[in-house]
Amino acid sequence: MSDCHGASPRAGLLPNPSILPPRPANDRPIIVAIVGPPNAGKSTLFNRLTGLRQKVANFPGVTVEHRMGKAKLKDNHEVFLVDLPGVYSLHPRAEDEQVTHDVLKGERGDFPKPDAVILILDATNLGRHLVLAAPILDLGLPTLVLLNMADDLEQRGGKVDIAALSSDLNTPVALISASKGIGIERIQQFLMGTAARLNAPPARIELPVLQDVPKCRQWAAKLGAQASYRAPAPPLWTRRLDAVFLHPVAGPLVFAAVVVAVFQSIFSWAKPLMDSLQGVLLNFGHWLTTVLPDSPWRSLLVDGILSGVGSVVVFLPQILLLFLFIGILEDSGYLARAALIADRTMAKFGLQGKSFIPLLSAYACAVPAVMATRVIENKRDRIATIMIAPLMTCSARLPVYTLIIAAFIPNIPLAGGFFSLPAATMLSLYILGFAAAIITARVLKSTILQSRGSSFILEMPPYRWPTLQSLSLRLLDRAKIFLKRAGTVILLVAVLLWVLAHLPLENGKTPPLEHSLAGMVGKGIEPAIKPLGFNWKIGIGLITSLAAREVIVGTLGTIYGIEGDELQQSKGLQAAVRQDLSTAGAVALLIFFAFAMQCFSTLAVVKRETGGWRWPAFQFGYMLALAYSGSWIAFHITRYFLG
Amino acid sequence: MDSANRAAIGASEPSPRTLAELATGERCILERLDLPEGLARRLMELGFLPGHEIIPGRRAPGGGPRVFQVDGSEVALREETAARLYVRLHPESDVAVTS
Numbered sequence: 196m197s198d199c200h201g202a203s204p205r206a207g208l209l210p211n212p213s214i215l216p217p218r219p220a221n222d223r224p225i226i227v228a229i230v231g232p233p234n235a236g237k238s239t240l241f242n243r244l245t246g247l248r249q250k251v252a253n254f255p256g257v258t259v260e261h262r263m264g265k266a267k268l269k270d271n272h273e274v275f276l277v278d279l280p281g282v283y284s285l286h287p288r289a290e291d292e293q294v295t296h297d298v299l300k301g302e303r304g305d306f307p308k309p310d311a312v313i314l315i316l317d318a319t320n321l322g323r324h325l326v327l328a329a330p331i332l333d334l335g336l337p338t339l340v341l342l343n344m345a346d347d348l349e350q351r352g353g354k355v356d357i358a359a360l361s362s363d364l365n366t367p368v369a370l371i372s373a374s375k376g377i378g379i380e381r382i383q384q385f386l387m388g389t390a391a392r393l394n395a396p397p398a399r400i401e402l403p404v405l406q407d408v409p410k411c412r413q414w415a416a417k418l419g420a421q422a423s424y425r426a427p428a429p430p431l432w433t434r435r436l437d438a439v440f441l442h443p444v445a446g447p448l449v450f451a452a453v454v455v456a457v458f459q460s461i462f463s464w465a466k467p468l469m470d471s472l473q474g475v476l477l478n479f480g481h482w483l484t485t486v487l488p489d490s491p492w493r494s495l496l497v498d499g500i501l502s503g504v505g506s507v508v509v510f511l512p513q514i515l516l517l518f519l520f521i522g523i524l525e526d527s528g529y530l531a532r533a534a535l536i537a538d539r540t541m542a543k544f545g546l547q548g549k550s551f552i553p554l555l556s557a558y559a560c561a562v563p564a565v566m567a568t569r570v571i572e573n574k575r576d577r578i579a580t581i582m583i584a585p586l587m588t589c590s591a592r593l594p595v596y597t598l599i600i601a602a603f604i605p606n607i608p609l610a611g612g613f614f615s616l617p618a619a620t621m622l623s624l625y626i627l628g629f630a631a632a633i634i635t636a637r638v639l640k641s642t643i644l645q646s647r648g649s650s651f652i653l654e655m656p657p658y659r660w661p662t663l664q665s666l667s668l669r670l671l672d673r674a675k676i677f678l679k680r681a682g683t684v685i686l687l688v689a690v691l692l693w694v695l696a697h698l699p700l701e702n703g704k705t706p707p708l709e710h711s712l713a714g715m716v717g718k719g720i721e722p723a724i725k726p727l728g729f730n731w732k733i734g735i736g737l738i739t740s741l742a743a744r745e746v747i748v749g750t751l752g753t754i755y756g757i758e759g760d761e762l763q764q765s766k767g768l769q770a771a772v773r774q775d776l777s778t779a780g781a782v783a784l785l786i787f788f789a790f791a792m793q794c795f796s797t798l799a800v801v802k803r804e805t806g807g808w809r810w811p812a813f814q815f816g817y818m819l820a821l822a823y824s825g826s827w828i829a830f831h832i833t834r835y836f837l838g
Numbered sequence: 839m840d841s842a843n844r845a846a847i848g849a850s851e852p853s854p855r856t857l858a859e860l861a862t863g864e865r866c867i868l869e870r871l872d873l874p875e876g877l878a879r880r881l882m883e884l885g886f887l888p889g890h891e892i893i894p895g896r897r898a899p900g901g902g903p904r905v906f907q908v909d910g911s912e913v914a915l916r917e918e919t920a921a922r923l924y925v926r927l928h929p930e931s932d933v934a935v936t937s
């Protein structure tokens with residue numbers, strides 16, 4: 196955000212708004228709403244002006260909630276900007292559109308009505324996008340109209356006369372590129388002038404009747420013509436790529452190849468990085484043991500914290516790889532095609548293609564996925580999608596899956612070496628989660644959530660190259676979140692566990708793990724989990740994993756660290772786990788994690804989005820039952836076959 | 839539901855009359871939307887306006903929703919929705935048209 200500081204060299208060129216900054220009489224800061232159709236670049240602009248990191252991706256309906264941020268102006272004043280969900284009009288059909296409607300009309304109790312509006316439209320499709328200008332100008336707020344994607348417009352040979360448009364709309368208009376940062380100074384000028392403009396509301400221009408869509412479209416067409424708008428050539432590459440991705444034969448093949456490549460690479464590419472990270476951590480632990488004097492503190496540090504946190508941190512490369520793929524999928528625009536392809540299948544299970552987008556984002560994390568269901572118009576479809584989202588394999592399951600698979604599944608090459616048994620096992624777990632999700636949806640939709648024919652309407656974004664910058668920002672943010680969790684939840688659990696594993700003292704000495712408080716808790720639930728092939732140590736892990744799924748990995752790390760396990764010291768966690776689990780137990784554990792709802796954050800967000808504890812409670816119970824029966828069956832089947 | 843629609847139009851009508859019946863690339867002009875008000879409004883906001891040109895595009899592999907070029911963008915609709923949009927063929931549909 197370097198362009199937000201210091202005196203503007205261009206200030207002299209302004210009509211002069213920056214010289215008059217009388218704030219509104221009361222001390223409330225000025226609030227400017229960023230409004231526009233879906234996928235027009237609102238969040239990209241918001242991020243550029245505020246320095247925040249709202250999620251940006253190339254499909255409609257990314258932002259589903261209002262988000263406020265501060266923009267520092269060149270005159271050192273601050274204004275508050277609000278990023279909003281995209282809308283086609285102020286006639287909301289879905290929950291996300293309702294948010295924008297309510298904020299703009301000042302009908303949201305917890306949020307003040309904005310003082311001014313930045314309307315951002317896609318310049319490559321001005322004819323249709325200008326329609327939104329009518330209801331927005333009708334709000335009577337000072338408005339800046341931004342025509343975004345200037346780079347795209349120019350490249351595809353379109354043009355527009357912004358001076359003419361500005362005089363027709365009687366409001367400032369600028370041609371910008373939010374992602375390239377072209378034309379951003381004009382926004383600064385507008386924002387610096389808003390305070391002045393608040394005292395002088397804009398002169399009204401004649402607007403069409405807002406109820407009458409054809410009239411509004413005609414009005415927009417006339418504006419476009421008067422501004423000598425020349426629409427750009429159709430996006431050739433988008434057509435060409437769709438010819439492949441939506442091809443009846445090539446399309447599904449490409450899809451399958453991509454999926455296989457993703458899973459194989461999560462195993463093979465990430466492995467060397469994980470191994471070296473693990474090596475570094477192990478050596479660090481050895482080094483600490485040699486330099487620090489023997490004391491409880493050293494044990495807490497090395498056996499408790501380093502073993503616990505460290506065993507989770509080694510999964511960072513894998514998580515990042517997964518997010519890299521998700522990022523490419525979202526930024527390129529393929530995700531919308533995936534939803535299109537999935538619609539038919541989803542329809543068979545009572546859902547629709549739009550449910551597929553939240554479900555795909557649940558591969559990262561169920562919390563944003565539950566939020567993302569706001570784009571689904573039909574309430575019952577939306578609830579059904581919320582109920583099944585946590586069954587999708589979120590990234591917190593990845594460390595657990597990887598640890599268990601690497602420990603128990605032999606590395607046998609498949610399909611001529613392109614694929615391997617561990618990667619195939621991992622893929623099956625992802626498919627299992629998805630299958631459980633849509634079957635659950637089917638059951639819900641034909642019982643308690645019946646609804647009549649839902650429709651599927653989705654605008655296809657043009658394909659765009661994912662930029663290196665946006666991908667690396669995504670990874671950086673993800674790494675921060677992951678490490679923060681390791682440094683808070685997982686660290687806390689490790690310390691707590693270490694303490695519980697050292698109490699109560701027996702004759703002034705630490706007890707064997709079995710007799711410690713932690714051991715007693717594990718022993719306490721052992722009868723319940725024995726039928727699944729889990730012993731009391733795994734039981735301790737199951738309990739701590741209620742805090743977050745991947746905590747079980749840290750917990751096992753701490754347990755073996757405290758036991759001073761020779762194997763763990765030399766060969767790592769995988770070897771140590773094999774002492775406590777049979778192969779059948781391992782399969783059961785995988786199934787348990789696939790189905791169980793061990794995530795408080797998800798339950799909390801489900802409660803918020805469904806407005807009560809009824810649905811989250813049902814979800815928790817249902818998933819626990821599924822997990823328990825599923826792993827019981829898996830345990831017995833595997834044991835039967837392996838003898 | 840296709841047959842129900844056709845019955846409503848009259849079996850004597852030879853040319854395709856709903857968007858769902860058109861072949862890929864067959865340009866047409868929208869005549870009316872026979873849909874609940876809210877849904878019709880949303881489609882109109884997306885460019886499905888009476889008098890506007892629509893070009894049917896690709897179908898999802900395995901037969902699913904279809905992409906339509908309409909008013910400068912591409913919008914996917916299910917067959918059952920497209921079957922409620924009544925169209926007439928574009929007057930120049932067989933002529934190569936530039937811009």
Ligand SMILES: Nc1nc2c(ncn2[C@@H]2O[C@H](COP(=O)(O)OP(=O)(O)OP(=O)(O)O)[C@@H](O)[C@H]2O)c(=O)[nH]1
Binds near residue numbers: 231252255279346526
């Ligand atoms: N070529 C180009 N692409 C842009 C520009 N601005 C944004 N984009 C891309 O457009 C896509 C949508 O951007 P977002 O900022 O997520 O759009 P949004 O309006 O917030 O979308 P919703 O939240 O879904 O309503 C992303 O892929 C951006 O990288 C631009 O000026 N030029």
Ligand SMILES: [Mg+2]
Binds near residue numbers: 237239251279
């Ligand atoms: Mg957004």
